[in-house]
Amino acid sequence: MLADTLTVAWKEWREFRDQLFRMKRGGLSALIVVLMLGIFTPLQMGTTWLTSPLMLAYWPLLSSGMVSTLIADAFAGERERHTLETLLSTRLPDSAILAGKILAAVLYGVLFTFANIVVGFLTLTLSRLGEPFVGPSPSHLMYVVVLVVLACTTLSGVGIFISLRAATVRQAQQTLGIIMMVLFIGPFLFIQFLAPDDRVSLATRFATMGTARLVGWASAILLLASAVLVSLARARFRRGKLTLD
């Protein structure tokens, strides 16, 4: 199972790497985003870019946004390019195909985040030459890793679930876009509907919770969401139904 998962991930990664080095479509946009976010944002925010607890929400949102550009293609793209049927006619188990595609997407999100962090760190270090060294704490880095991996897995679960039945990449992207909008804007809208007292109470609760506990809760929710979504995608993965005409 692991070897098969890695084979699928290898294939996905090879295809994506080729796209990246040829500076086409997603590849070029990813590079632009890394340069934009890795240089301009750190210069604007200063060292808080590396240390602020708010960045623990920023990185998962950013990485999952990037994953969404890739994951919609997972099955819908193969279907569109007429490679899905051939892939399904091989000995690869269903779970390995699914896991390989999720793994490739999560890896992409994680690498994208850390490419940003490295570029941003270098930018800040160079802009503050002669000043005391400032870097993220190990616990902050660990939280980023955990949250980014879980956020990317959750988003991959949603994306795979949609992509499995979408006839085209465009259709998958449109549906995923709507879902992401609900996921990202939904909580803020929800807060708007709360009574002012409830809002204050909620904010106080978050503020007094502590970063570690907050990250723990967020991780638990993301883990649960990932498990549910991947299970749903697994249930939807039926070879006999995947080759749409």
Place this chain on the structure above:
Amino acid sequence: MTTPAIQTEDLVRDFGPVRALDHLTLVVPAGIVFGFLGPNGAGKTTAIRAFLGLVEPTGGLVRVLGFDIRRESDRIRERSGALLEHHGLYERLTAEQNLDLAGRIWRMPRPQRRARTRELLEQFGLWDRRAEPAGHWSRGMKQKLAVARAVYHRPPLVFLDEPTAGLDPVASAALRDDLASLAVGQGVTVFLTTHNLVEAERLCALVGVIRRGRLVAMGPPGSLLQENSAIVRISGSGLDEPTAQGALSLPGVIAAALDRGELVVRLAPGATSAALVAMLVQRGVGVEEVRRERRTLEEAFLELVGEDSAGARSPSGGAMPGDGRAG
């Protein structure tokens, strides 16, 4: 007794109101090249998809390599290779990477993969362009690469859906030789669908003709030719329209007409020309030559699938001379 490579019994597959496979019953012995012939939309591709577990049958039984397609389709896919309707190559990957992927999928060790990739790319004349993305290639080259991928892991059963589509005549002939040697030399069962009836006639030990999801004929190409009507051309002096009409009254004569001074007669399956010649001699015709034309598989195929419609064609398959079809 050897297990048949493919065995179906009353296989049915419906797509909504459309019945793609209609009680298809078929036995394909192991170790042969089997040709599956049929017009567009006859159900050939659906049958291959069903054999690989890519579409769920609506009804019926199917065993491939002895495995039930409903419960053991993973074992079937493990032991088979396929070139489906589309070549299915990853166009951003190079030819070498596409084949390497096939080797990885079938868990071949790296040295073995490298050797096999080189062997197949050289065999198909693609080695020099191995580092190019497959998407930059011509359709024929992609098709060759897709065939190479299908046989990469030396499976005992290979499904090829129109393998020579897009290939030039030289490449087609070379591929035919390769496929024949796979069956003869390595005991591989090749299940191929084709529109190229010359190819089927040359390559296949057994052919099945499918029409509207039903198997309408099956046997060695030679037997299909014999099972169907024969064309006899008679030349000589004294052949005229009343003679052609007279020939039509004989049992076993389906159609008769004059074509450039020759009498062209279509005989029913199993009928001989002896009575016809006797009748002509009796009428005073100076018979010089009687030629029984060998029907091509294409003609037999057209007859089987019903495209050779009555009234539109002559006994020999062309337009009737003088606009008069006798029979």
